[in-house]
Amino acid sequence: MSSILLIVLDANTRAEIHRLASTDSTMAVSDAVGTLAAARDALERRLPDLIVADLRLPDGPLVNLFDELRPRRAHVLVLTPSLCDPHLMHTLRHGADGYVLAHARGAELLERMRRTLAGESPMDATV
DSSP, rough: OOOEEEOOHHHHHHHHHHHHHHTSEEEEEEEEEEHHHHHHHHHHOOOEEEEESSSSTTTTTTTHHOOOOOOSEEEEEEEEHHHTTTHHHHHHHHOOEEEEETTTTTTHHHHHHHHTTTOOOOOOOOO
16 A cells, blocks of 8 residues: 655645545555645654645745655655746756646546556656
8 A cells, every 4th residue: 555645735635635545445645744844754754655745835845855855765746736836847857756736636636646656657748
């Protein structure tokens, strides 16, 4: 079973993604937090197989966490509010596996999570 760490600011969105992941028998959310500080605490306890995270959090951009993931490695799927956000390309260049627009829900998000865990690109082939 693949473990997932959610780093999502909005509690309702975090709960929705948690519920979505629980519908897949191959996934289990190990932690669901809303800040980088809380994510660091969660990562000290366990390195998940997949991190699904907001691009920017109240205590900094997601990319600030990447140095702490090395040399250990988890797949990272970024939730971005816009494809025009300058932090998105920076985050992809520094190790994120892919992104999904933050408003994506349901089957689309679940499929991107599955593809990322399988080592496939979660991004559309046109990218």
